[in-house]
Amino acid sequence: MFQIVFIKQVPSSTKIKLDPVSHTLVRSGVKMQANPYDLHAVMAAVEVKKQLGGKIVAVTMGPPSADAVLRQAIMYGADEGILVSDVLFAGSDTWSTSYVLSKVINHLGKGDILWFGKQAIDGDTAQVGPGVAAQLSYPQLTEMTKIVDLDEVSITVNKRTDFGYNIVKVPYPVVITVCKEANVLRSIALNDWERATCSSIQMMNASQLDVDVHKVGLKGSPTRVVGIAVPSVKNETVWLDHPARLGQIIKDLIDNEK
Amino acid sequence: MKSNNSLIRLNEKSCTNCQSCIAACSYGALTFDVYPQFDFEACTLCNACVDTCPNNALHLYIPEDRYNQELIKDGDTIWVVVELNHGRILPVVFELIAEANRLSIQYRQPKKVVALLMGEHSEYLIDHLFKYGTDQVYYAHHPRLNLQLDEDYASVLADLAIKHAPSIILVGATSFGKAVSARAAALLHTGLTADCTALHIDPQSENLIQTRPTFGGNLIASIETKRHRPQMASVRQAVMKTLEPNPKAKGETIKISIPDDLLLSNVQIIRNEIRNTIFSLSDAQVIVAGGKGMKTKANFDYLNELASLLGGQVGGSRVAVDKGWITHDKQIGMTGLSVSPKLYIACGISGQIQHMSAVTSSDTIIAINNDPDAPIFQYAQFGILGNVEEILPLLIAELKMGEKMVDVFQFEL
Numbered sequence: 001m002f003q004i005v006f007i008k009q010v011p012s013s014t015k016i017k018l019d020p021v022s023h024t025l026v027r028s029g030v031k032m033q034a035n036p037y038d039l040h041a042v043m044a045a046v047e048v049k050k051q052l053g054g055k056i057v058a059v060t061m062g063p064p065s066a067d068a069v070l071r072q073a074i075m076y077g078a079d080e081g082i083l084v085s086d087v088l089f090a091g092s093d094t095w096s097t098s099y100v101l102s103k104v105i106n107h108l109g110k111g112d113i114l115w116f117g118k119q120a121i122d123g124d125t126a127q128v129g130p131g132v133a134a135q136l137s138y139p140q141l142t143e144m145t146k147i148v149d150l151d152e153v154s155i156t157v158n159k160r161t162d163f164g165y166n167i168v169k170v171p172y173p174v175v176i177t178v179c180k181e182a183n184v185l186r187s188i189a190l191n192d193w194e195r196a197t198c199s200s201i202q203m204m205n206a207s208q209l210d211v212d213v214h215k216v217g218l219k220g221s222p223t224r225v226v227g228i229a230v231p232s233v234k235n236e237t238v239w240l241d242h243p244a245r246l247g248q249i250i251k252d253l254i255d256n257e258k
Numbered sequence: 259m260k261s262n263n264s265l266i267r268l269n270e271k272s273c274t275n276c277q278s279c280i281a282a283c284s285y286g287a288l289t290f291d292v293y294p295q296f297d298f299e300a301c302t303l304c305n306a307c308v309d310t311c312p313n314n315a316l317h318l319y320i321p322e323d324r325y326n327q328e329l330i331k332d333g334d335t336i337w338v339v340v341e342l343n344h345g346r347i348l349p350v351v352f353e354l355i356a357e358a359n360r361l362s363i364q365y366r367q368p369k370k371v372v373a374l375l376m377g378e379h380s381e382y383l384i385d386h387l388f389k390y391g392t393d394q395v396y397y398a399h400h401p402r403l404n405l406q407l408d409e410d411y412a413s414v415l416a417d418l419a420i421k422h423a424p425s426i427i428l429v430g431a432t433s434f435g436k437a438v439s440a441r442a443a444a445l446l447h448t449g450l451t452a453d454c455t456a457l458h459i460d461p462q463s464e465n466l467i468q469t470r471p472t473f474g475g476n477l478i479a480s481i482e483t484k485r486h487r488p489q490m491a492s493v494r495q496a497v498m499k500t501l502e503p504n505p506k507a508k509g510e511t512i513k514i515s516i517p518d519d520l521l522l523s524n525v526q527i528i529r530n531e532i533r534n535t536i537f538s539l540s541d542a543q544v545i546v547a548g549g550k551g552m553k554t555k556a557n558f559d560y561l562n563e564l565a566s567l568l569g570g571q572v573g574g575s576r577v578a579v580d581k582g583w584i585t586h587d588k589q590i591g592m593t594g595l596s597v598s599p600k601l602y603i604a605c606g607i608s609g610q611i612q613h614m615s616a617v618t619s620s621d622t623i624i625a626i627n628n629d630p631d632a633p634i635f636q637y638a639q640f641g642i643l644g645n646v647e648e649i650l651p652l653l654i655a656e657l658k659m660g661e662k663m664v665d666v667f668q669f670e671l
Contacts, residue, residue, distance in 0.1 A: 063299040090265065091303045098444055122473055124592075125452040127440040130408070134444035139525050140408055142437040156528065162433045163343055167529040215447075218265060218303050222449030226467070227480035228284055228304045237625075237641040243649045246624065246642050247656030250568070253601055253622055 001054030003045045004108070005115040006101060006132075007073050008035040009066040010122045034069035037117025039076055039185055041178040044147065045115050046077035051150055054112075055079050059104055061089060061097060071196040075188050086205040091218030094123075098131025100216055103209040105136055112172040113155065118143055118179050126177070133175035140175045141168060145182055265303055265318065266296055272315035279307035279316060284477065304479075332464070332487060333369075333423040335394075336361060339415060339438070340375045340387065341430055342406070344532075347383055349541055350430035352390040353498040357457060358428060359391045361466070364459035369425055372396055376403040376414060376516075384511055389503045393510075396422075400516040406434060409523035412441035414516055419446055424488045426466055428457075431492040439492045449483030450490040455497050455615075466491065471592075471615050496540055496598040497619050539588055544570025545599045545620075547590055549613075550577040551606020551627060551646055558583050560650035561605060567657050573597065575607050591616045606646045609634025626650070 012031045045056045058073035060066050061084040070081030084104055092100065105111055114136075116129035126142070133140035141159050148167055149156035156169040160179060206213060214220050240246050273293055280288045287300035288307060294316075308316045336358040341348045351373070358371040373392040375383060378401040387395050398414050415438065419427060429439040431453045443450035451468035458467050460482070466489040468481045483489040539545070546565040548558055558572070565572045574584035576591055590597055592612040602620035606627060607613060614637055617623065625638035628645050635641045642649060 065299060090298065093449065094440075095444060095447065095449065124472065125440075126436050127443070127450060127452055130412075130437050130440035131444040134412065134441040139523060140437065140441060141525070142408070143433060160433065164530070164532040166527055166531070169526045169528055171524055222447070222486040223451060223481050223483050225302070225304050225479050226482045228306055229478045229480075230476070237635045237638050240640060240642045243642065243652035244656045246626075246640065246649075247653050247659075249640055250601070250603075250624070250653075250657065254568070 001048060001052040001112050002108075002110070003048060003054065003056045003113045003115065004105065004111040005038065005042050005045050005056060005058050005073060005078060006128070007038045007042075007058050007060045007069045008117070008120045008122075009033070009060060009062045009069045010035045010120055032065070032068065034072045035117050035120045035122075037119060037121070037178060037180060038069075039072070039117075040180050040182050041115035041117050041176075042073050042076040042078055043183040043185060044144070044176070044178050045113065047147055047183065048113060048150060048155070049077070052152065057082060057108070059084060059101065061085070061092075061100055067201045070201055071199065074196040074199050075192045076185065081199060081201045082204055083201050084204045084209070088206045088211075088213050088217050091221065092216055093221035093223045094125055094127040094131055095223070096216045096221045098128050098135055100209065100211055101128065101132050102135035103211050104204065105132070107204070107209055110173060112174075114138065114173070114175045116175065116177045118177045129175055129177040136173075136175075138173050138175050139170050140177075141170060142177045143179050144176050145179045147182075265298070266301065266308065267317050268293060269315045269317070272313045274313055274315075276312065278310050278312060282306045282310035331423070333425040334367070335370045335372045335422070335424045336426040337372045337374050337396075337419070337424040337428065337488070338392070339411075339427065339429045339435065340373050340383070341432060341435055342377065342380070342383075345380075345383075347386055348430060348432065348495075349500070350432065350435075350493070350495040351387075352500040353495070354428045354430060354493055355387065355391045356501040357493065357498040358426070359501065361426065361457060361459055364461075365464055370394055372424065374398065374415065374418065376400075376411060378404050388507045388509045389505055391501045391504075391507070395509065395511045396514060397511055398514045398516050400518075400521060402518075402521045403516065405523075405527060407523040407525050407527075408434070408437045408441055409525065410521045411438045412445060413520050413522070415442040416445040417520055418514070419488055427488045427490045429490070429492045431494045436492050439490055443490045446488065446490075448486040448488055448490060449481075450492070451481045451483075452492050454491045454493045457491060457493070465489070476611055494596050496596050539571050539573055539590075540595055540597060542571035542597065543599050544568045544601045544603075545573050545590070545597055546570055546603045546605065547573040547575065547607060547617075548578050548583065548605045548646075549575035549607030550581075551608070552578060552583060553606070553647065555581075555583045557647050557650075560646070560654065563654055564603070564650065564657070567654065568601070570599070570601070575613050604634055604638070605650065607634055608632045609637060 009032050012033050056078045058070050058078035059082045067083050119126035130140050143160040144157045145160050146158040154171040159166050285300045287297045289295050308318050338354040340351050362368045370393045372394045373387040374396045376398045378399050384395050429435040454468045454470045456469040460467050465482050468491045472479045546561045548561050561572045573588045573590040578584050579589045596616040598619040600621045602623045604625045623638045624640045625634040626642050
């Protein structure tokens, strides 16, 4: 089994605060971490490897400092890390990111299972997993909550829907995105940490991956962020001094609807 | 700026060292050292510094690129993808049809609103689509489409979009809608904005401006697909208002039979488990929700009683779910459901942005909380200070004195 887990470097969300004066995000001293969902994807890959053997490669696309999240993935059980980094990739949107990541798979040959977190906690788009699946013509299973069954040719998983759950079976290769319920992050031992710090990270850039530079980065991305704002709140609360008064208001609101 | 690779460039002669660009940066990517210094690992090229600079000293540098200069011809339709749950059209579809109508009239030359219905034996749904504002229905039929597999839906959507060139495709930001739209956008090589909460047409460029919350709701981003078509957006449920149904409305239906070789998904559905509670909460017209301030699971009995008196549903914040006071499928917030009831009663909910982003389209918000500084009061039209376990019994007693009010908000779909 050849499994690839894609990791995104995201800011530790709890550190984000709004500056009460300037109404901007306070980002000084903000730490970066691996997207939490992605670590559950690593754990899912480890679960598969325990049964079927093989290799797990963690891949991230980002600035050179993003090698830290690959080491985090190695701590949780990935065998090696690949850092996809090029100044040409700066400003890539989800389409361009999916394009570059699908090129990584082409470069590596073929993966049996490509794992992603359900979504990233900073952008929340949930688009890159299905995007890579489409570019490679692999099937996609989004929002996996459990591995139900596993053999040499196919995987059966429990997948969340808006109405409940589906149990679905698909032959390899496949793209799977993982929910937090799928597994519990294991605790890290000293030798995991040692292995992660000693691993060498392979670097890949645009020319190695045979990427069409017109399709990546800010200039190649179909979408463009044209404005950023802090949500505005304007409201005057009417204060009530007694629950009975509140009851009257609720009755009035309901009467108006009649 | 010294490096020529930098994407934001500074004209040092125009810079007055006013530092307003540094305050404008939401990402901490700008520092000040004689002149503004950029950290391009943190910069997202959001352009806020360029827009803010009073002296026009900053420029976003985009290298000339022939590939992107060719503007693809804009289509004359807006499509809405119809999602079904066991033979019923999801409410978000009617919301999107309404929004497509509102977008259409913002163009100099209004666009036609088209609903794309996929499946087999689904003809009986077509009249509903016309009733809620659709001009034309594309009915793509094949028995396999009833399975609602991501791969099949996405390849049909992409195939038809290539043939008929819509300007915009709107999809509900459901679990299925997001997976299908992401796959289809990748096949079409076009832009997709997920989880939009507002849409409008730019009067000059006539591009679709898509607004979505990001960074857990702390920021609102506006996103544009400048030169690629179609412009795709998934839209959060229960955010857009539906149109009043017109029972007499009629339109044109175009039947398209889908060839087998377009439907190649090898995903096999073995079992399908349904929990019905989820959508009844999204559709509820009155919601009574509890948070941390409810203190105990037993206090949720007050919420159940209040909800049944008002013909509503009970929901909870993430804290309430984490504490086991209410099940996960009733969680309201960024990581749970979005709701837009006529009346939202928040009991012991502090009103963190992650929760509020999912309830702000409620018509009226009432808050009960013992902390006058709780953020919930920035959103609530009516507020009462105090502990929920003291106020709720009195409120329930007051309401019981009135007439029976069950079902007054029930509306027909």
